[in-house]
Amino acid sequence: xxxxxxxxxxxxxxxxxxxxxxxxxxxxxxxxxxxxxxxxxxxxxxxxxxxxxxxxxxxxxxxxxxxxxxxxxxxxxxxxxxxxxxxxxxxxxxxxxxxxxxxxxxxxxxxxxxxxxxxxxxxxxxxxxxxxxxxxxxxxxxxxxxxxxxxxxxxxxxxxxxxxxxxxxxxxxxxxxxxxxxxxxxxxxxxxxxxxxxxxxxxxxxxxxxxxxxxxx
Ligand code: ADP
Ligand code: ADP
Ligand code: ZN
Numbered sequence: 001x002x003x004x005x006x007x008x009x010x011x012x013x014x015x016x017x018x019x020x021x022x023x024x025x026x027x028x029x030x031x032x033x034x035x036x037x038x039x040x041x042x043x044x045x046x047x048x049x050x051x052x053x054x055x056x057x058x059x060x061x062x063x064x065x066x067x068x069x070x071x072x073x074x075x076x077x078x079x080x081x082x083x084x085x086x087x088x089x090x091x092x093x094x095x096x097x098x099x100x101x102x103x104x105x106x107x108x109x110x111x112x113x114x115x116x117x118x119x120x121x122x123x124x125x126x127x128x129x130x131x132x133x134x135x136x137x138x139x140x141x142x143x144x145x146x147x148x149x150x151x152x153x154x155x156x157x158x159x160x161x162x163x164x165x166x167x168x169x170x171x172x173x174x175x176x177x178x179x180x181x182x183x184x185x186x187x188x189x190x191x192x193x194x195x196x197x198x199x200x201x202x203x204x205x206x207x208x209x210x211x212x213x214x215x216x217x
Contacts, residue, residue: 001026001080001212002105004087004096006182007113008175009168010123011197012204014136016113017084019205023216027076030084031064033134034071053162056170058088058178065095072099080108088179093186110186111208113197117172124168130155142201 001024005013014030021028035053038046049059058064068086071077087093100106115123126139128147132155137144144151162171186192193211197204209216 001108004083004107004110006110007197008120009171010120011113011115013084013113015201016205016208017082021082026080026082028084029071029081031086034067056162056167056174058174061089061091065092069099087182090181090185093182107191109193109212110191111211112183112192112194114194115197119198120172121168124163125165127163128157128159131158
């Protein structure tokens with residue numbers, strides 16, 4: 001299956017993606033994770049990406065599309081993949097459709113996780129990530145047993161620099177202007193399925209499964 005997870009920053013894409021890929025045996029492709037890994041490795045390309053990420057802006061399409069083009073050409077993507085955080089602009093969505101058409105295939109579903117704007121700031125400012133395994137926590141909604149330590153690998157938890165309140169507000173505006181139009185784009189292709197993301201994490205997963213024809217209840 002070839003799936004896109006759509007939704008504003010903080011909707012729960014990363015949280016759900018971790019669980020979905022285990023159930024569906026798909027590679028998890030997150031452009032945000034790929035950029036953060038590249039930054040940690042200190043490549044030149046990543047340094048360019050970082051300047052945009054720190055301001056809460058999108059990394060330019062050419063760079064982002066190139067990274068996805070290389071990734072989905074890998075052998076582990078032949079049977080499918082879960083894209084998390086890509087596409088985020090109309091140009092990216094059109095490029096993805098073209099890449100897949102060139103491979104004689106297409107997306108199976110676009111899962112849109114919908115969460116009221118008012119909840120997103122709290123979700124993002126309370127988010128903590130594991131430096132070692134990338135697990136996602138929330139200090140109130142999904143707290144780790146120890147506030148500094150990952151439950152699953154004992155790695156150190158940190159707050160992303162772009163999860164500060166000023167940057168978060170910018171990212172939500174960028175979402176409204178540049179990414180929200182994809183809802184209409186994918187509605188028109190008949191692939192969009194919207195799930196209520198303002199529910200317990202486990203319930204959102206059940207609803208996402210149902211949207212894919214799976215019974216995980
Ligand atoms: P995204 O990848 O869409 O930006 P995340 O999966 O990183 O979103 O989730 C953002 C924050 O919200 C994290 O701190 C996460 O623990 C928390 N979160 C995710 N899903 C839910 C939910 N259903 N209810 C409450 N908090 C959630
Ligand atoms: P979130 O889901 O919390 O917004 P991500 O980890 O998906 O965070 O993305 C972090 C940052 O990485 C974005 O704010 C943006 O700067 C950059 N980024 C990630 N995906 C894309 C994309 N598809 N196009 C452009 N920039 C991206
Ligand atoms: Zn961890």
